[in-house]
Amino acid sequence: MIWAPVILSLQVSALATICALPIAIWVAFILARKRFWGHGLLNGLVHLPLVLPPVVTGYLLLVVFGRQGAVGSLLYDLLGITLAFRWTGAALAAGIMGFPLMVRAIRLGFEAVDTGLEDAARTLGATNTGVFMRVTLPLIAPAIIAGAVLGFAKALGEFGATITFVAAIPGQTETIPSAIYAALQVPGQEGAVVWLVAVSIVLAMGALIASEWLARRMVTR
């Protein structure tokens, strides 16, 4: 049994989802509700990781967030944080790759909200923040769950950008997909491949079932 890539993948995907989700909610809200100059540009930027070859995204991450990169050098000098070739970097890559999927799901939620309910809350004395926290957010909870599950699943399976940005250092940055790929390169590792594939399927199904259950609980309340 090889556990290291499984634990690492879960760690990477959880961190990626938790960090990307609030930003995805915010961006989805802006894209769904606000009309401003540069709306199309922001929309395109958000969707870029979805259409770009993952290797290109990984390379761009390396350029921007590497030790010599514009943001990467700043992070290192000011906070002592290194992302390239670290598991946190894998989380960054996974988060960015899953981001468009999260935003799309959550944006649909925002667009489906009956703004009449928000108006009603406003006349009942709620501030803008109050309306958002007490009405809008609970109403789109199913969409947020759907977005989180999609993002998590994408993060679990992310390969191209991850291996380009953080390589596949066993025990440090070797996630499940990297481990499967590495095992396939070496004869006699079929057992490891089967094990990791089985774990992948179980994790994916588990996430799906958990989200269905959560969404159903929301609806029947």
Next chain:
Amino acid sequence: MISVNVQKQLGDFRLDVEFDAPRGVTAIFGRSGSGKTTLINAIAGLVTPDSGRISLSDRVLFDSSRSLPPRSRKLGLVFQDARLFPHLTVARNLTFGGRHDHDRIVDLLGLGPLLARKLADLSGGEKQRVALGRALMSNPDMLLLDEPLAALDAPRKAEILPYLEQLRDDFGMPVIYVSHAMSEVARLANYLVVLDAGKVVRAGPLAQVLSHPASVPLLGVRDAGAVITATVAGYDADDYLTRLTFDGGQISLPGHVGRVGQWVRVRIPAQDVILASQIPAQISARNILPVTITAIEDGRGPGVAIGLMAGQTPLLARITKASMRDMKLAVGAEIFAIIKATAVAPEDVGR
């Protein structure tokens, strides 16, 4: 009480409304598309007017220099579609905006049995009662009701109207009531603003506006008709008739209308009033009132609206031009108004 002056351009439609309403229930009556909902949203702060001024008592809600956000206006808005929050329970919906007078409002609106129910299991009328309670618990200075009964069927309407009457009488809550149903307006309001194509075509005390012959074309032939206030004098159990007296005489209405001594409002549709120059010898109609003609308003069609005075109470009749010519009716003439007891619908009688 409330002073409204609002201009708003919406595509081809222009809302340009000005009126001052006293305390009590003010009805805004108009056909769909006349701008009623835009007007109520402007008062509530959900629509920002291009120009104008809105003030409640001495509080300015909107003028050229400021526009209070909806949350600071202290107005309780009830929508046609209730708009309860689907993610909250009945109890939590009620207290969303506060718990002012919680127990009294729950009592008044009969909400007790609903508190434990699921939102999805409420009927349309029950939802509207919860919405009304929710608005009241936010402790508003005035209630704005935007066609609160329009989405309900007749029995549900009949179930809610008494609650609204109680709200008016027992709570003394000032209300703006938007509606296109004359029977609701006549039962609840004491001041009437008639809206047409974004403009106020008539405004004044309800009884005055409704009994004015010139109102007939504005309200529509079916909706025109005076409202009289009468006292219940007695009930004839054998004939199933309630006798009412007012300063213009006595009328009988079918069924049990109220307790003896109670005040009731009765709307008498103009098209159900028959005029006669003498008391007919034998006639099935129960109610024959001596009246004086005060005004004659010629319409464009076959009909003519006749303003009448029975004692101190104005009445309104709509007859054909041909009948008026044959009877040689003129202002000042003393004639008789005949009202068929069964012509007054039960929903046209309120307190």
